[in-house]
Amino acid sequence: MKRLSVLLAGSALAVSANAVNWSKVSESPTGTIFSVDLNSIESSDISVIDKKPMDNITVSIRRTYPTQKNSAQKNDGKDGAATKETKAIKDKASQDTTLHHSDQQLLISCKDASYYKRAYVDYGADDKVIKSWQSEKPILTTKDFVVTTPKTIGRLIVDQACKSYQDGQKSV
Template identity: 70%
Template sequence: MKRLAVILAGSTLALSAHAVNWSKVSDSQTGSTFSLDLDSIESSDINIIDEKSVENITVSIRRTYPTQKSVTKNIAKGVKKESKEADIHHSDQQWLISCKDASYYRRAYVNYAADDKVIKSWQSEQPILTTKDFKITTPKTISRLLVEQSCKNYEQTK
């Protein structure tokens, strides 16, 4: 059952990647670029059990990592092997956002290598959400920018 959930998460994000309208939101100090898919922003039918009157939206977010440098590592018996410091090229995530308090809940993600090979995927198995499951964003952070931009775009297309 867990494999099925991972496959569904991957296929959901992969399907959304075909009809995308990525809009760059910000660059981080570490060199990552954060974008959101304007075509993925929509009202969510997922109810938050302790706050039913709040409208939530879903959005696909992409984090593109800076190009990794090759490093030489010493492995067993003195043999040297060249490898990447980190294999992730980009990560696509699906967030459930509450515009009311600028918070989000990460529903799924898929990490990709540079050749678009899936490295790792995950999907939340939590059947019922409460406001405590959401992470409130801090002002002047990338996550707050992503939430604010998503909410702004949702309101404009409503």
């Protein structure tokens, strides 16, 4: 079952990767870049069971992390016992576990600027999948959504997705 959810998470995000239109939303002080795939924004048919009706949209976002310094490179020349071979193994292990970017699929409520993370896939060097996850919740309520705080990157992402969706609705 776990393999199936990993496959579904990967395929859900991979479908949107075929015709992507990444729009940079923000960059954090640490250098992480947050982008929204404008082509992935669409109305969602996922029901949220609650007293108040909610219209939701789905969107794919990407977090691209700054290049991280390799710990083996930092110790270069300091550990005389280490051979070139062991340094190469350390470099390879570091590349396999260092995040390059993370693609996430969100369910967004524009009404109250909130979101629910449906799935994510973390990638390392050469787009190698490091980790993936998909929500297994069959029924959602508004309590499952995270309300974003004004003037944060999360709110900027929600606002950008909602604005793009509304602009797309006007042109149809």
